[in-house]
Amino acid sequence: MGSLKIENVKKSFGPVEVLKGIDLDVKDGEFVVFVGPSGCGKSTLLRIIAGLEDASSGDVLIDGQRVTNAPPAKRGIAMVFQTYALYPHLNVRDNMALGLKQAGTPAAEIDQRIGASSAMLSLEPYLKRRPAELSGGQRQRVAIGRALVREPKLFLFDEPLSNLDAALRVNTRLEIAQLHNRLKATMVYVTHDQVEAMTLADRIVVLNAGRVEQVGAPMELYNKPANLFVAGFIGSPK
Numbered sequence: 624m625g626s627l628k629i630e631n632v633k634k635s636f637g638p639v640e641v642l643k644g645i646d647l648d649v650k651d652g653e654f655v656v657f658v659g660p661s662g663c664g665k666s667t668l669l670r671i672i673a674g675l676e677d678a679s680s681g682d683v684l685i686d687g688q689r690v691t692n693a694p695p696a697k698r699g700i701a702m703v704f705q706t707y708a709l710y711p712h713l714n715v716r717d718n719m720a721l722g723l724k725q726a727g728t729p730a731a732e733i734d735q736r737i738g739a740s741s742a743m744l745s746l747e748p749y750l751k752r753r754p755a756e757l758s759g760g761q762r763q764r765v766a767i768g769r770a771l772v773r774e775p776k777l778f779l780f781d782e783p784l785s786n787l788d789a790a791l792r793v794n795t796r797l798e799i800a801q802l803h804n805r806l807k808a809t810m811v812y813v814t815h816d817q818v819e820a821m822t823l824a825d826r827i828v829v830l831n832a833g834r835v836e837q838v839g840a841p842m843e844l845y846n847k848p849a850n851l852f853v854a855g856f857i858g859s860p861k
């Protein structure tokens with residue numbers, strides 16, 4: 624279970640309204656990708672879903688429960704950031720364990736979950752290393768592993784491939800797709816990359832200047848863009 628509902632979410636920073644009323648329904652198990660140009664509000668929307676930022680108005684529901692005012696740890700979500708956001712002083716295993724320890728998960732269960740997740744992501748050889756001793760791709764796999772061990776209902780990804788080189792981008796993208804197939808978890812994924820959006824998404828949400836321009840399956844958007852903005856964004860080669 625991990626459906627997501629966003630109801631008329633607005634967000635202003637000072638006088639500037641960066642989200643102008645976002646409505647969206649994400650089904651349990653769905654892979655939804657937010658695309659749009661830099662500055663259109665993608666990260667802000669993701670952070671509001673995660674509870675890292677408050678909406679100015681509107682509501683967020685996870686599994687039908689209003690979580691608008693719930694702290695991040697109570698939402699059943701895990702987020703993966705562009706910059707990995709690992710603790711530099713902790714080794715890989717402890718980075719993965721920290722959130723579980725804080726949630727009071729028993730040690731044996733932590734071991735079991737880290738074992739399963741590190742096997743799934745081929746992280747076993749690196750468990751004793753610190754982030755500085757890993758490549759960018761390995762760091763991002765650790766960040767994904769750290770999300771995985773929490774067994775969230777909903778995964779949020781904010782441009783997770785942006786700091787990786789081209790070959791790693793493809794590999795990591797395939798790993799995320801495999802993860803989605805295995806776990807059947809709901810995933811909401813932000814990118815400004817059309818290829819990522821077209822290959823990963825069940826549905827794409829095209830954002831522009833704080834509004835939803837169009838929502839649809841990749842080929843639907845590609846074949847029947849609602850307007851020139853969508854046509855330019857989905858249709859144009861990188």
Ligand code: ADP
Nearest residue numbers: 636637641659660661662663664665666667668
């Ligand atoms: P995206 O992720 O699509 O590139 P963001 O959600 O990061 O866009 O930002 C949307 C707009 O909100 C941008 O104009 C950005 O400068 C502004 N913004 C984001 N966070 C803050 C903040 N904490 N304070 C003020 N302005 C912000």
Ligand code: MG
Nearest residue numbers: 665666667781
């Ligand atoms: Mg962003």
